[in-house]
Amino acid sequence: MTTPLISAAERQRIRSGAHSGPTAGLAPGHVQANLAILPADWAGDFLRFCQANPKACPVLAVSEVGDQALPTLGRGIDIRTDVPRYRVYRDGVLTEEPTDIAALWRDDFVSFLIGCSFSFEEALLADGVPVRHIALDRNVPMYETGIACVPAGRFSGNMVVSMRPMTPRDAIRAIQITSRFPSVHGAPVHFGDPAAIGIRDIAAPEHGEAVPIEPGEVPVFWACGVTPQVAIRNARPPIAIAHSPGAMLITDLLNTQLSVL
Amino acid sequence: MTTPLISAAERQRIRSGAHSGPTAGLAPGHVQANLAILPADWAGDFLRFCQANPKACPVLAVSEVGDQALPTLGRGIDIRTDVPRYRVYRDGVLTEEPTDIAALWRDDFVSFLIGCSFSFEEALLADGVPVRHIALDRNVPMYETGIACVPAGRFSGNMVVSMRPMTPRDAIRAIQITSRFPSVHGAPVHFGDPAAIGIRDIAAPEHGEAVPIEPGEVPVFWACGVTPQVAIRNARPPIAIAHSPGAMLITDLLNTQLSVL
Known part of the structure; x- marks a missing residue:
């Protein structure tokens, strides 16, 4: 330790x-x-x-x-x-x-x-769930979505998400593991079709770096701590x-x- | 109660x-x-x-x-x-x-x-996660997959799964809820592409009744207690x-x- x-x-x-x-x-x-x-x-x-x-x-x-x-x-x-x-x-x-x-x-x-x-990624790796951007030594891909945050006072904006491609089997395990970590974004907010949450081009993240999605994998999306910067811009x-x-x-x-x- | x-x-x-x-x-x-x-x-x-x-x-x-x-x-x-x-x-x-x-x-x-x-379906409904075959008053669709069970003595065979179509958002919640019920099949074994687990035709379940999968939904598959009957046949x-x-x-x-x- x-x-x-x-x-x-x-x-x-x-x-x-x-x-x-x-x-x-x-x-x-x-x-x-x-x-x-x-x-x-x-x-x-x-x-x-x-x-x-x-x-x-x-x-x-x-x-x-x-x-x-x-x-x-x-x-x-x-x-x-x-x-x-x-x-x-x-x-x-x-x-x-x-x-x-x-x-x-x-x-x-x-x-x-x-x-x-980063906190839950460590738990994923410890459990044998591969994390693509870490394997490729890249920054995680992050996307500005169409999911509206709940506004408060002068702050409002859409949610930013991070994406990790996984097999459905690993995604199910990842949902279990990340559910244990509500203070570091918790369970995913979406998986599968990027357009369903307003992502236009999965190959062009607004922040971080793109990673490949292999055959048999689906993109899995977690809420991201870059969201406040969108709210600050607004x-x-x-x-x-x-x-x-x-x-x-x-x-x-x-x-x-x-x-x- | x-x-x-x-x-x-x-x-x-x-x-x-x-x-x-x-x-x-x-x-x-x-x-x-x-x-x-x-x-x-x-x-x-x-x-x-x-x-x-x-x-x-x-x-x-x-x-x-x-x-x-x-x-x-x-x-x-x-x-x-x-x-x-x-x-x-x-x-x-x-x-x-x-x-x-x-x-x-x-x-x-x-x-x-x-x-x-049935045990976890009650928990899903209680949490506001709709279950299609219940809404349609049908038996749950069940499929014989290509997922090999671990053989033991004279018993062997492929896993039977039940399927419930859900939005990704509901599927994530359903994974959390059913993970709490390991003695009634627990978390799903797969979601998405039926062919990835050897299901040829999602519209033709081997047991139970087919249900429609609506746009924006993915099929979510749980291990099913009909599996022993496959092992008995074998x-x-x-x-x-x-x-x-x-x-x-x-x-x-x-x-x-x-x-x-």
């Missing part, structure tokens, strides 16, 4: 600038999280949006106002420096992708950390900061601790 | 000859069971076959040799009279379908009662007695008692 020291060491490496890319495979066993930072006067609406859309936006932690720490996720976390690459949205438009946000920090910022499918707060998809916050929590069964 | 008196009353009605057809919908809430009766010198192999193929042949109870009672399933059960319609196999060939088997009873007979999907014991598909033993157990979660 890994120890929290591994996660702390990886955060330190990221904080130092030695790693600024995707975090898949780093600190095995540890929970990684999606990030959304909003000014306090936008935070209430955003938290209600997450509460109303728990499959896409399962909240693992919310910071105190202006506080860069996240004590329930790990000792010594500084959210201004510990994510490898950030995305800064101004009035809903992506303007920059820095590797730290110390210069942008405001004392009214609230950080939301949202569950990530809501157009004067400033919001998220992670670059795939470059997550590494926490001290263990994936197994998120399993409810 | 229903009480055991309802199940006993239905058994009495069946025993009297007043009901000789399918048992779907009778004694709501109570477990119904598939039947296989074999001579004692065939029973050991058959029990090993069931043990090796638990999804198709989940054993709820095995009688004492020569004993018509099944005390763990219900007070006063007489397996010679309490199933609405039986199927008698001689040397693996179906020869008759009587409504009682008192005249055929032997003191070396062993009865096997095997879980039935093994050709001098005599074996089963139930007529759909005409089950009604027990005093409650479906909810079979849920593991």
